[in-house]
Amino acid sequence: xxxxxxxxxxxxxxxxxxxxxxxxxxxxxxxxxxxxxxxxxxxxxxxxxxxxxxxxxxxxxxxxxxxxxxxxxxxxxxxxxxxxxxxxxxxxxxxxxxxxxxxxxxxxxxxxxxxxxxxxxxxxxxxxxxxxxxxxxxxxxxxxxxxxxxxxxxxxxxxxxxxxxxxxxxxxxxxxxxxxxxxxxxxxxxxxxxxxxxxxxxxxxxxxxxxxxxxxxxxxxxxxxxxxxxxxxxxxxxxxxxxxxxxxxxxxxxxxxxxxxxxxxxxxxxxxxxxxxxxxxxxxxxxxxxxxxxxxxxxxxxxxxxxxxxxxxxxxxxxxxxxxxxxxxxxxxxxxxxxxxxxxxxxxxxxxxxxxxxxxxxxxxxxxxxxxxxxxxxxxxxxxxxxxxxxxxxxxxxx
Numbered sequence: 001x002x003x004x005x006x007x008x009x010x011x012x013x014x015x016x017x018x019x020x021x022x023x024x025x026x027x028x029x030x031x032x033x034x035x036x037x038x039x040x041x042x043x044x045x046x047x048x049x050x051x052x053x054x055x056x057x058x059x060x061x062x063x064x065x066x067x068x069x070x071x072x073x074x075x076x077x078x079x080x081x082x083x084x085x086x087x088x089x090x091x092x093x094x095x096x097x098x099x100x101x102x103x104x105x106x107x108x109x110x111x112x113x114x115x116x117x118x119x120x121x122x123x124x125x126x127x128x129x130x131x132x133x134x135x136x137x138x139x140x141x142x143x144x145x146x147x148x149x150x151x152x153x154x155x156x157x158x159x160x161x162x163x164x165x166x167x168x169x170x171x172x173x174x175x176x177x178x179x180x181x182x183x184x185x186x187x188x189x190x191x192x193x194x195x196x197x198x199x200x201x202x203x204x205x206x207x208x209x210x211x212x213x214x215x216x217x218x219x220x221x222x223x224x225x226x227x228x229x230x231x232x233x234x235x236x237x238x239x240x241x242x243x244x245x246x247x248x249x250x251x252x253x254x255x256x257x258x259x260x261x262x263x264x265x266x267x268x269x270x271x272x273x274x275x276x277x278x279x280x281x282x283x284x285x286x287x288x289x290x291x292x293x294x295x296x297x298x299x300x301x302x303x304x305x306x307x308x309x310x311x312x313x314x315x316x317x318x319x320x321x322x323x324x325x326x327x328x329x330x331x332x333x334x335x336x337x338x339x340x341x342x343x344x345x346x347x348x349x350x351x352x353x354x355x356x357x358x359x360x361x362x363x364x365x366x367x368x369x370x371x372x373x374x375x376x377x378x379x380x381x382x383x384x385x386x387x388x389x390x391x392x393x394x395x396x397x398x399x
Contacts, residue, residue: 022359022368022394025381026059032391035383037072037376042095043383044070044078054078054097057381059393063097074110077101077129090118092131101131109163115182117161124159126169135184139171165198166242179203179244188244193235198242200258202276207238207249239278248278259293262319273298273321282321290317294343297324297362304329310336316364325364345377347398356387367397 028035028045035055036044042062045055051065054073069081069088077092082103091103092111107119115126115134126135141160162170168179168187178190179198195205210233237255239247254266255274262273262281270284290300297316304311309329316325330336339352348359351370358370359378374385378396385391 020367020369021371022384023397025057025393025395027390027392028055028059029061035376035391035393036070038379038381039072039074040076040095041380042073042078043381044072052080054093057393062095063093067093071110074112075114075129077111077116079108079110079116092116100129101127109161113164113167113182115164115169117163119159124161126161134182135169135180139169139180139184141170141172162197166201168198168203168242170195170197170203177205179242187242188240193233196257200261200276202239202241202247202258204255204257204263205238205240207236210234210236210251239276247276250274250278256292260296260319262293264290264293264298273317273319281319282317292343293319295345295347295362297344299325308336314364316362324362327360327364341377346379346396348378348382348396350375350377357384361398368394 031047032045032055033048034046038057042054042056044052045061045065046052047065049065050068052067052070053061053065054063054070056062067080067082069090071079073095077094077100079090080093080099080103081088081090083089084103087106089103090105090108091099092101092108094100105118105120106122107124109117111129114129117124117140118127123137124140125133125137126139128134141162143158143160164182167181169182171178171180171190173190175193176190177192177195178186179188179195181187192205196203237250237252239250239255239258241247250265252265252267253269256264258276262275264271265274265284266272266289267284269287271286271289272280272284273282274280286300288301290298292298297318299314299316302313302315303309304313306312312329314325314327314329315323316327318324335353337351337353341350343349344362347362348367349361350357351360351366352358353370356370357372357375358366359368359375359382361367371387372384373387373389376383378398380396381393382396383391383393
């Protein structure tokens with residue numbers, strides 16, 4: 001299992017006695033070594049010989065182990081890899097186990113909005129669900145990557161194919177950005193100096209260029225300052241919908257992508273929350289950026305004064321900016337939590353205490369005891385490994 005881990009001092013619930021070890025949905029057969037994230041009712045499962053197949057939520061292996069690399073299901077198809085002439089090549093399998101698009105690509109992404117980015121004969125393109133080319137290489141983002149080693153600075157050109165979001169693909173033309181639909185038609189022309197991908201039905205793009213600061217007067221200091229190079233231009237943040245219509249402009253220092261109707265923003269070096277109308281739902285109050293919005297909440301660490309931050313706590317807020325949970329970092333027995341996954345998944349956050357993993361809900365309540373050596377994130381189910389090495393699959397307790 002590959003888990004995204006963020007090293008930070010996280011919460012520890014005072015209601016630990018009320019938690020449990022979770023309801024076991026099934027225990028897989030002994031030849032199953034690992035189980036991935038359940039998506040669309042299926043999860044990849046690897047066997048002791050290194051082959052991968054797919055298992056359902058009852059424990060039945062519905063797609064026999066036959067692949068060397070696998071991904072999660074998305075839009076009814078999963079990315080899989082098989083050896084071809086000594087190299088791994090990628091294709092797509094459906095939920096019935098049929099390889100609908102042969103393993104022929106050097107690299108590939110998951111499907112989104114009926115399109116997937118694939119690398120074929122050294123060139124990236126986008127295909128449809130039948131494996132036919134839908135958009136050519138001109139729609140693939142190309143970045144210049146700068147790296148430094150002992151012999152100096154080196155630049156390389158590297159393709160960075162993006163995925164479709166809300167039916168739109170962010171595309172650069174020259175030095176400007178715009179958005180196409182799944183057929184490659186420009187829905188929003190390339191007029192932005194920079195732009196983000198769509199998220200939650202909106203995108204954050206560059207608005208008007210900000211006026212450069214200047215010192216009034218004609219004294220020596222003013223002249224020197226006002227002659228300094230302007231540097232990279234700064235822009236007001238515009239938020240647009242999928243037609244390109246301007247919803248609002250925000251003259252702030254930073255604005256994240258929107259999730260669950262809100263986005264975190266920075267003003268005067270403090271972080272707050274705004275909605276998709278540009279209305280502030282929480283005034284800036286956090287010096288450190290809170291963790292991302294997920295499952296309708298976000299959380300921020302509030303540091304205390306005691307040594308080791310033992311009197312600190314984690315505060316959880318909903319998307320209206322209202323506090324819904326406040327939990328201490330440490331229990332009276334001296335056990336503290338220093339590890340967690342990045343965000344909530346389907347209402348649960350993976351947390352670690354004393355080298356064991358468990359789950360808390362969006363109110364901060366510990367709902368599954370930290371007794372597991374390994375865990376995956378939750379969807380309807382999650383794979384866990386017990387202290388004695390037994391692999392199990394739990395049902396999500398959040399209704």
